[in-house]
Amino acid sequence: MSDPLKLGLAGLGTVGISALKRLVSMENELAIKSSRALRVEAISAKNKNKDRGIDLTGFDWYTDPVEMATSDKIDVFVELIGGDSGPAEDAVRAAIKAGKHVITANKALLAKHGNELAKLAEEHNVSINFEAAVAGGIPVIKAIREGLTSNNITRVYGILNGTCNYILTRMEDEGLSFEECLKDAQRLGYAEADPTFDVEGNDTAHKLAILTSLAFGHEIEVDSIFLEGITSITPADIAAAEELGYRIKLLGVAQKTDSGIEQRVHPTMVPQDSAIAQIDGVTNAVAIEGDAIGSITLSGPGAGGDATASAVIADIVDIARGLEVKPLGRPASVLEPYKRARMRAHEGGYYMRLKVSDQPGVFASIANRMAEQSISLESIVQRKAKYKVEQKSETNSKDKNHQDVVLITYETTELAIRTAIETIVSDGHVVASPQVIRIERL
Numbered sequence: 001m002s003d004p005l006k007l008g009l010a011g012l013g014t015v016g017i018s019a020l021k022r023l024v025s026m027e028n029e030l031a032i033k034s035s036r037a038l039r040v041e042a043i044s045a046k047n048k049n050k051d052r053g054i055d056l057t058g059f060d061w062y063t064d065p066v067e068m069a070t071s072d073k074i075d076v077f078v079e080l081i082g083g084d085s086g087p088a089e090d091a092v093r094a095a096i097k098a099g100k101h102v103i104t105a106n107k108a109l110l111a112k113h114g115n116e117l118a119k120l121a122e123e124h125n126v127s128i129n130f131e132a133a134v135a136g137g138i139p140v141i142k143a144i145r146e147g148l149t150s151n152n153i154t155r156v157y158g159i160l161n162g163t164c165n166y167i168l169t170r171m172e173d174e175g176l177s178f179e180e181c182l183k184d185a186q187r188l189g190y191a192e193a194d195p196t197f198d199v200e201g202n203d204t205a206h207k208l209a210i211l212t213s214l215a216f217g218h219e220i221e222v223d224s225i226f227l228e229g230i231t232s233i234t235p236a237d238i239a240a241a242e243e244l245g246y247r248i249k250l251l252g253v254a255q256k257t258d259s260g261i262e263q264r265v266h267p268t269m270v271p272q273d274s275a276i277a278q279i280d281g282v283t284n285a286v287a288i289e290g291d292a293i294g295s296i297t298l299s300g301p302g303a304g305g306d307a308t309a310s311a312v313i314a315d316i317v318d319i320a321r322g323l324e325v326k327p328l329g330r331p332a333s334v335l336e337p338y339k340r341a342r343m344r345a346h347e348g349g350y351y352m353r354l355k356v357s358d359q360p361g362v363f364a365s366i367a368n369r370m371a372e373q374s375i376s377l378e379s380i381v382q383r384k385a386k387y388k389v390e391q392k393s394e395t396n397s398k399d400k401n402h403q404d405v406v407l408i409t410y411e412t413t414e415l416a417i418r419t420a421i422e423t424i425v426s427d428g429h430v431v432a433s434p435q436v437i438r439i440e441r442l
């Protein structure tokens with residue numbers, strides 16, 4: 001057997017401590033699978049005195065992760081701190097420059113600096129492995145970067161945030177409030193340090209940007225992703241979706257179009273009988289469409305200590321085995337600049353829920369405005385009694401004179417929908433911000 005592979009682990013939170021425990025408890029088995037011992041030499045976290053449920057006296061302790069990242073005692077720096085700047089970024093850069101391989105679960109860091117870090121790693125002949133950064137325990141990076149290399153990929157989409165899917169599932173199944181569900185997701189270790197990154201869709205965007213780059217051979221480009229989170233989804237939308245044969249999921253979608261690559265993150269109506277609609281709780285699913293494979297969908301736990309540690313350790317084993325792959329699947333120098341498809345040209349079906357004054361003619365006026373934009377309606381329903389219970393929390397006594405008009409359109413464009421909504425709002429019948437949810441062709 002070769003010399004042990006010496007590891008330094010920075011970050012001993014939900015993911016870090018699970019990874020450390022598994023590396024210790026599976027030491028023999030991992031050594032056999034890697035043909036090499038994996039030895040944790042050094043650890044780093046903020047608070048040395050925190051009880052982490054494991055004896056840490058056998059590891060060298062570093063308060064400064066940058067110092068650990070450059071120490072001669074380690075071969076591989078494992079970054080499990082988080083954040084797109086500060087100690088995580090400083091330590092990753094320092095590790096690469098010191099010739100250490102890097103493993104990270106940090107999608108925020110990769111979405112912001114991934115192109116540059118990939119170049120830096122190539123210059124220093126080291127790997128950056130980041131299986132845990134996208135979809136937790138699902139080996140989707142390996143699937144796209146290695147398993148599907150002979151495919152021309154046309155679309156990648158999926159549920160990429162465990163926290164949001166957990167919240168939406170529990171709101172739907174148990175009728176709980178958004179806030180209650182989010183608190184539980186935080187307690188279970190699923191949410192980001194700042195959970196607005198989850199619920200506003202940023203975390204999904206970070207992951208999507210990484211997948212897009214790997215799938216289409218473009219530079220990572222996160223800032224131009226069309227982004228809507230789940231905070232505006234109400235029990236009334238969830239009830240309407242169910243009645244109309246859909247479920248609401250936060251999807252990240254990247255697809256090739258004639259004008260460029262469309263990247264979008266938004267709550268999405270998916271048909272109840274589709275595979276993606278069956279994905280509940282913290283589970284994630286990623287569907288990949290390519291010319292050789294047709295379509296495959298991978299699903300599994302998207303967050304949580306053990307599931308994420310599984311991906312971190314697989315990355316370590318790859319390094320121990322000597323497997324070297326360019327971080328973004330091809331040399332950084334040949335990645336194409338990202339060409340954005342305009343969101344206004346997006347084509348699809350739409351769900352709209354409009355809270356309107358309960359007056360004669362409103363219904364017909366809305367239908368006319370849609371017709372002006374050549375939008376065909378699959379259904380248009382007026383709801384008062386049906387959603388009364390769900391609406392209680394968001395209404396007051398004035399709402400006695402209001403009702404919801406729920407519309408489902410056939411295929412149209414984002415531009416047509418936006419124009420129709422502007423005119424409907426300017427007609428003065430709508431008494432609250434219109435709710436618009438895109439329907440995905442699956």
Ligand SMILES: NC(=O)C1=CN([C@@H]2O[C@H](COP(=O)(O)OP(=O)(O)OC[C@H]3O[C@@H](n4cnc5c(N)ncnc54)[C@H](OP(=O)(O)O)[C@@H]3O)[C@@H](O)[C@H]2O)C=CC1
Nearest residue numbers: 011012013014015045046047080081082087105106303304
């Ligand atoms: N939680 C999950 O399910 C998943 C998380 N990720 C990603 O993994 C990474 C870690 O997430 P998670 O484990 O949840 O985060 P936690 O907040 O649970 O843990 C963060 C760790 O970083 C340590 N830390 C913070 N600042 C410093 C510093 N300056 N120097 C050294 N250590 C520091 C903390 O120390 P201390 O404990 O002393 O406070 C803590 O141990 C993030 O990038 C996250 O996005 C990816 C997939 C799933």
Ligand SMILES: N[C@@H](CCO)C(=O)O
Nearest residue numbers: 161162163191192303
């Ligand atoms: N906060 C993230 C962790 C996994 O990346 C999620 O809920 O999916």
